[in-house]
Amino acid sequence: MKTNKILLDHGSGGKISHSLITDIMLPIFDNPILSQLNDGAIFDVEGKRLAFSTDTYVVDPIFFPGGNIGDLAINGTVNDIAMCGATPLYLSVGLVIEEGFSLDDLEEILKSMSIAAEKACVKVVTGDTKVVPTGVADKIFINTSGIGLIPESVDIASHKARPGDKIILSGSIGDHGITVLTQREGMTFDSSVISDSAPLNHMVNGMLCVCNEIHVLRDPTRGGVGTALNEIANKSNAGIRIYEEKIPVKDEVAGICELLGFDPLYIANEGKLLAFVDPDRAGDVLAAVKDDEFGKDACIIGEVISEHPRKVFMQTRIGGTRIVDMLTGEQLPRIC
Amino acid sequence: MTIKHIEEYRDPDTSRKIIDRIQNISKSKIRIMEVCGTHTMSIFRSGIRALLPNTISLLSGPGCPVCVTAQNEIDAFIELSRVDDVIIATFGDILRVPGTQSTLQKEKGYGGDIRVVYSTFDALDIARRNPGKRIVFLGVGFETTAPTIAASIISANEMGLDNFFVFSAHKLVPPALEALLETDNVRIDGFILPGHVSVIIGTKAYTPLFEKYKIPGAVAGFEPIDILQAVSLLIEQIESGHPRLENAYIRAVTFDGNKKAQKIMHDVFETVDINWRGMGTIPKSGLKIRKGYAAFDAQREFDILVPYSKDPKGCACGEILTGMKIPPECILYKKICTPMDPVGPCMVSSEGTCAAYYRYHS
Amino acid sequence: MCLAIPSKIVKIENNMGTIDVAGARRKVSLLLLEDAIVGDYVIVHAGFALHKIDESAANEALKILREAVSRVEGRD
Numbered sequence: 001m002k003t004n005k006i007l008l009d010h011g012s013g014g015k016i017s018h019s020l021i022t023d024i025m026l027p028i029f030d031n032p033i034l035s036q037l038n039d040g041a042i043f044d045v046e047g048k049r050l051a052f053s054t055d056t057y058v059v060d061p062i063f064f065p066g067g068n069i070g071d072l073a074i075n076g077t078v079n080d081i082a083m084c085g086a087t088p089l090y091l092s093v094g095l096v097i098e099e100g101f102s103l104d105d106l107e108e109i110l111k112s113m114s115i116a117a118e119k120a121c122v123k124v125v126t127g128d129t130k131v132v133p134t135g136v137a138d139k140i141f142i143n144t145s146g147i148g149l150i151p152e153s154v155d156i157a158s159h160k161a162r163p164g165d166k167i168i169l170s171g172s173i174g175d176h177g178i179t180v181l182t183q184r185e186g187m188t189f190d191s192s193v194i195s196d197s198a199p200l201n202h203m204v205n206g207m208l209c210v211c212n213e214i215h216v217l218r219d220p221t222r223g224g225v226g227t228a229l230n231e232i233a234n235k236s237n238a239g240i241r242i243y244e245e246k247i248p249v250k251d252e253v254a255g256i257c258e259l260l261g262f263d264p265l266y267i268a269n270e271g272k273l274l275a276f277v278d279p280d281r282a283g284d285v286l287a288a289v290k291d292d293e294f295g296k297d298a299c300i301i302g303e304v305i306s307e308h309p310r311k312v313f314m315q316t317r318i319g320g321t322r323i324v325d326m327l328t329g330e331q332l333p334r335i336c
Numbered sequence: 337m338t339i340k341h342i343e344e345y346r347d348p349d350t351s352r353k354i355i356d357r358i359q360n361i362s363k364s365k366i367r368i369m370e371v372c373g374t375h376t377m378s379i380f381r382s383g384i385r386a387l388l389p390n391t392i393s394l395l396s397g398p399g400c401p402v403c404v405t406a407q408n409e410i411d412a413f414i415e416l417s418r419v420d421d422v423i424i425a426t427f428g429d430i431l432r433v434p435g436t437q438s439t440l441q442k443e444k445g446y447g448g449d450i451r452v453v454y455s456t457f458d459a460l461d462i463a464r465r466n467p468g469k470r471i472v473f474l475g476v477g478f479e480t481t482a483p484t485i486a487a488s489i490i491s492a493n494e495m496g497l498d499n500f501f502v503f504s505a506h507k508l509v510p511p512a513l514e515a516l517l518e519t520d521n522v523r524i525d526g527f528i529l530p531g532h533v534s535v536i537i538g539t540k541a542y543t544p545l546f547e548k549y550k551i552p553g554a555v556a557g558f559e560p561i562d563i564l565q566a567v568s569l570l571i572e573q574i575e576s577g578h579p580r581l582e583n584a585y586i587r588a589v590t591f592d593g594n595k596k597a598q599k600i601m602h603d604v605f606e607t608v609d610i611n612w613r614g615m616g617t618i619p620k621s622g623l624k625i626r627k628g629y630a631a632f633d634a635q636r637e638f639d640i641l642v643p644y645s646k647d648p649k650g651c652a653c654g655e656i657l658t659g660m661k662i663p664p665e666c667i668l669y670k671k672i673c674t675p676m677d678p679v680g681p682c683m684v685s686s687e688g689t690c691a692a693y694y695r696y697h698s
Numbered sequence: 699m700c701l702a703i704p705s706k707i708v709k710i711e712n713n714m715g716t717i718d719v720a721g722a723r724r725k726v727s728l729l730l731l732e733d734a735i736v737g738d739y740v741i742v743h744a745g746f747a748l749h750k751i752d753e754s755a756a757n758e759a760l761k762i763l764r765e766a767v768s769r770v771e772g773r774d
Contacts, residue, residue, distance in 0.1 A: 007445040015676050182722075187454055191722035245348075255719035258342070258703045259742070260454065261686070263381075318351035318560045320383020322696040328675040332428030332452060341704035341739060341751060344760055353767035427744070455745020457727060484746040487729045535741060535749045565763060587704075587756035588741050588749050597730040597748065 009329030013222025013268075016329045037235075038158055039080040039218065042150065049152075051086035053077055054145035061183050062109070062139055066176075066194030069142055070109035072270060074116035074124075075199050076221070077144040082201040083217040083273065085156035085208065086148030088120065093127040094143035099134045109140065120199035122146065148201075153212045160215040161236035163306040166282035168275040170203065170289050171196070171297040172248040173225050177267035178256050187260070191252045196294075198271030203292035207275065210284045216276035219269070223327045226265035228274055229312045230326040240312040242302030242324070266327045276304065341587060345559030346382075354564040355387050362571050367393045367523055369516075369659050371509060372530035373400030373687025374558050380696035382560040392567065395659035396689035398512050398615060399530060401477045402429045403657060403681040403688045406611040409505045410435040411642040416472055416503065417448040419638065423466060424450040425459035426474040433684045436645045456488035463492070463500040472634045475504040475623075480532040482506045482623055483597035486604035489625070489632045501634035504625055507610060509533050510541050511621035517549050519615075522658050526552035526570040528563065531585050536601075538593025539583050546581040557585040604629050613647065613681060614654025653680035656689050663693040670694065704751055705742045707734055717742055 009016040026035060033041045040053030055076045062069040074091065081088040093113065097106065117124055175196040182189040200219060207214060216236070220228035225247070233240045249257075249264045257264050271294055277285045282300060289295035312324040370376055376396040379385060385394060398404045414435045417424045424440065431441040431452065444450040449469075453459050456473055463471040475485045485502055492500040509530060516522055529542060534555045542553055552573040556566035566584040573579050583589055603626075610622025625633040647654065651673070652666035663669045663682070673679040675691055682688035686695075705717035705726075715728045717740065727746045728734050740747040 003442055003445070005442070005445050007441060009441070019676070189722045189724045193722070251720035252722045255703075255722045259705075259719060259722075259724075314383075316381070316383040316560075317346055318348050318382055318384075318387070318564075319355075320385075320387050320560075322380060322383040325695045329432070332431055340706070341756065350764060350767060357767060455727075457745050480743055480748065483730055483748075484727075484744050487727065487746065491729075532741065532743060532748065561763075586759040587751050594730060594749060596732050600730065 012327065012330040014227055014327030014329055036157065039083045040086070042084050042157070049150040051081045051084035051148045051150055052145070053080035053084075054143065055080060056141060056143040058138070058141050059180060060138065061180070062105070064180050064183055064195055066179060067197040068109055068112055069140060070113040071116035072195070072197050073142040073144045074113050074120065074122070075197050075270060077146045078120040078122055078199045078201050079219045079273070081146050081148035082204040083156075083219050084148070084150060085154035085204065085214070085217060086150040087205065088122045088146055088148040088201050090125045091117065091122050091144055091146040093124050095127070095129045096137050096141040097129065097131050098137045098139050099131055101139055106140070116199065120201055151208065151212070154208060156214055156217050158216050158218060158232050159235040161232050161238050161240075161276045161304045162215060163238060163304050164279050165215055165276040165304040166279050166300050167240070167242065167302045167304070168277060168282065168286050168289060168298060169225065169247065169301045170200070170273045170275075170295045172250045172253070173220070173269055173272065174249060174253040174257065174264040174267035176270040177224070178253045182256060189256055191256065193250060193252045193256075196269055196271035198294045200271065200273050200294065203273065203289060203295050206288040206292055207285050210288045211277065211281040213281065214275055214277055214285065216274070218274045220272060220274055221270060222268050224264070224266040224268060225274065226263070226312070226324045227327045229324065232274075232276065233312050234310050236304070237309045239305040239308035239310070240302060241305050242312065242314050244314055244316045246299055246301045248297050248299060262331050265324060266331055279303070342559060345557065345561040347561065351560055351564060354561065354568055358392070358564070358568050358571060359389050361568070361575060362389045362391045363575055365391050365393070366525040366571065366574050367395055367659070368526045368528060368567060368570055369395040369397045369524045370528040371397040371399040371513065372528070372533065373403070373685065374532075375399065375528055375530070375556065375563060376689060376692050377687050378558050378560070379563060380692040384560060384563060385697075388567065392571070395524070395662075396656070396692070397516065397659060398612060398657040400682075400685050400687040401481070401507060402433055402685040403653065404507060404512075404612045404615070405430070405433070405476055405505055405681065406613050407435060407645045407647060408611075408642045411645055412640045413440060413474055413503065414438050414443055415640050415642060416634065416638060417443045417450055419470075421469050422449070423462060423469050423471045424448065424474065425453050425462055425471055426450065427476065428452045429685055429687075430474060430476055432678065433681050434648075434678060456485050457491075460488055460492055460495070460497065460500060463497050464495070467499060470499050470501060470637070472501045472503055472638075475502045475506050478507055478509050478530070478533050479536045479601070482605065483536060483594075483601045486600045489604050489629050490600065492632060493629065498631070501632055501637050502625065503634040504605065504623055506605070506623040507612065508607070508621050508623065510537070510545055511618050512612065512615070513542075513545055515615060515618045515621070516658055517545075517551065519658055521660055524551070524659060525574050526554070528566050528570070529553050529555040531555065531557045531562070531588065534585065534589045534593065536594050536597050538591050539581060539589060540591050541593065542581055546579075550579045552579040554582045554584045555589050557588060614657045648679045651680035653682045653690075656682050663690040666690070703742065704739045707736050707738050707740060707747070710734065710736055715740075715747060717747070
């Protein structure tokens, strides 16, 4: 059943978001850089290769365990740039604030943005603020854009996964999505799960120091690991096999997912990355990830295979096999 | 994961041993039907089908409440969501189910106040906080869900809430099993009986059915080992020619079930004949709010008249729910009907057979 | 249908219990249970505890199952 209005599903990061981008947006803005649809755009300027990315944050609630909309907005764009293999340098910040928003809250958000920027070693160099009447926006929306420099020898893109590549995941999945979800009306749980929102550029830097032949990097945000792997399988025209028992999920996250009928593979992460690496170098790269403060629980979760192009398979714990499809729309709690 | 009473039932070694046993004892071709959407999901998610010998066919029956909700009921939900002072409170499952013209999710996009809740008690909270609005909870589910909704109606009565209503579209499992066995061309050699429905109704609820049809049955839990064990028990029964009604979910299911929940359900609801999608009207298979609680009955409060609506053309959900077809045999499957743009309910619900096939089956 | 997972009761107040699932906690109604005490494992569905797990029956059933499958392996 087609719709002529935008629904929340269009923003879920799953298949329905994809069709909005490819069917409506891409034809309008079509150009060779955009059509690569990487986390950030990659292009040359005067002999230097740059990565440029933008992202808008509308998270509800704006304060959540482990962070707030401000540091999330900094980390998110830093990570999108880092996933191009670039060193993030400069960021812009655009604020849309609802009339009546607390000045104290704004200050707290801005301070955490500053701390996050410092931690990621990037500078916020330009910005813009707009205030809209009550009800026109929900509290505060933040856009961040940023640019970074790509080292000469680095060539990372989501179509470069090759059969044999090992897939490294930098830690447990679903922490951010579950944290935010369990703060909402009707879904509240008390738990010690906190958002994993974190900058990953130092981790990427460490990885590139031991091996500059990383093929693909991806931060599995909206749509989760399941959707990110599908995108990579599609663009690389390769098959992917992962192992259920290898994928780290915190007990609490697993428990809440069981209660609500969610699959952690589709829950958002804000401080995790997936790396596709030549099998001979996977051990070294994994060690580099584990050396980073946000990569302690990193592990190899699977590999790229030549069979079944564009499909993601998971070997289940009991030895069965199933397909991991891309998320369709928003995951809804499954109860009855 | 280390959740007690779950971890033990996902153990690869025990699973492998049960699969070995199944391989050893399975001789003839048999068709086993699971009658619970959570079983369907669990079977696909753990990849059980691929581990079973090709003598065993697993069919998914009418076990997903969203899938068997009749289209005119969905249309009624949508109509209700358009009433000015109404807030719809619902479990998430039903949001994407297509009615004749629209879905609740679209109505939400068009400005309808539709809220997804985890429990009926969350809906009572919404009612308390919005005294100027009428809150309608969409009662979709089987015997597992019905007592929780009955309890919320009793609570609403005790609290004196006059703005909380339930649209009861509940359905009962045993009458549907009987209807299946009475349907021509349906061949089922054994049932994997639902786990949490049975927590409430107990294994005794299936005794009349078993006595009448001598159909092999095993109540199962939802972990891979639970399901494998039930399959193994059913094969033993069928191969030996000694049908039994077995309980393979002892930690949760008793003979009598949960009597308190049964009483609460009985106090609030009475049985009615109700229309199941794809199966037609099944006698005494639905639940209607009794006169004593009529003040909470959305069908009485709102004058929603929705004509009987036909199931979508070409959609084989009815035949799929009764095990006569598998999803790839439907002409719409994967072509017109996908999880992104579902035609029939079996594709919408994540527990629906078609959605599970689409997502997890190569 | 009918998602429900075993959760431990850690607190009871009036007819509401607090359950713990691997560290995540939530209040659930105990209206549908006859008797429940702190420490019981219950099956929770849509915010209601539906059943108190009989631990000894659960352990016994698991033991029997494991013995049964081990015997099969021994015979092969």
